Amino acid sequence: MGLSIGDFAKRVGVSHEAIRKGIKSGRVVLSSDGTIDEMTQVERWHATRDPSKVRGGRPMTASTPEASASAVAKFDQLKTAEKALQVQLLQEELRQVKAETVNxxxxxxxxxxxxxxxxxxxxxxxxxxxxxxxxxxxxxxxxxxxxxxxxxxxxxxxxxxxxxxxxx
The missing domain is CATH 1.20.5 (Single alpha-helices involved in coiled-coils or other helix-helix interfaces)
Structure with a gap:
């Protein structure tokens, strides 16, 4: 038997509305009986969330799995790589504007x-x-x-x- 929306929200440290939005967007999948499977969905929730959009001030619950830490680290690496690529593209555009490069x-x-x-x-x-x-x-x-x-x-x-x- 799975968790209710409210219990799952407490488990991952967010509001029940955030879970409802997650269900609507497909981030959280309901079981056939309308409950949420804790084993699969907690990890999925943490793997698909954007840490840069998490509001500060409300700590995550103590029961948050360690897998979320690796998901956050992975997401941070991807964000860093994306920013590095954007910087490279901007530098190339600047070289072209300064006429340091030719077509x-x-x-x-x-x-x-x-x-x-x-x-x-x-x-x-x-x-x-x-x-x-x-x-x-x-x-x-x-x-x-x-x-x-x-x-x-x-x-x-x-x-x-x-x-x-x-x-x-």
Whole structure:
């Protein structure tokens, strides 16, 4: 036989209204006869309560099981971990606001655009400067430009096959 709502409330050190709210929210499960099983529900009550929302001034009863202490410790660890994560996120946001960090996607787009610009300049190099180089060297411009074009494209193909590594 289990405890009544009032007896269970005294057992865990809260008001009977808190137990009624616990039943309504599913924190406390009633037996088929309408009573509360002390063995399972006391531990469940302490494991699911938020110690940061417990009002001070009213001590817990002496019959509170030691399991509640481990539940409180577990909850405190989770709260601490959550706060630490929030601090890390806020620090990262602050670094971004202060411009100490850059967006990885923007860097990749900028590098791609810069690489295209360099490639385009080199592809046009033989046509743009071939005549001037041929005049300085004293050779036929058409053959020099064709040779320059072939070697520039070979070099650009080698570069295109090399993959740059970006830091994570």
């Amino acid at each position: 990885r996607d923007e860097v990749r787009r900028s590098l791609t655009a810069f690489a295209r610009l360099i490639r385009d300049k080199w592809v046009n190099f033989p046509n743009r400067y071939g005549q001037q180089i041929a005049a300085e060297v004293g050779c036929e411009p058409k053959s020099l430009m064709a040779s320059l074009d072939r070697f520039v494209r070979l070099q650009l193909d080698e570069i295109a096959n090399a993959k740059p590594t970006l830091p994570d």
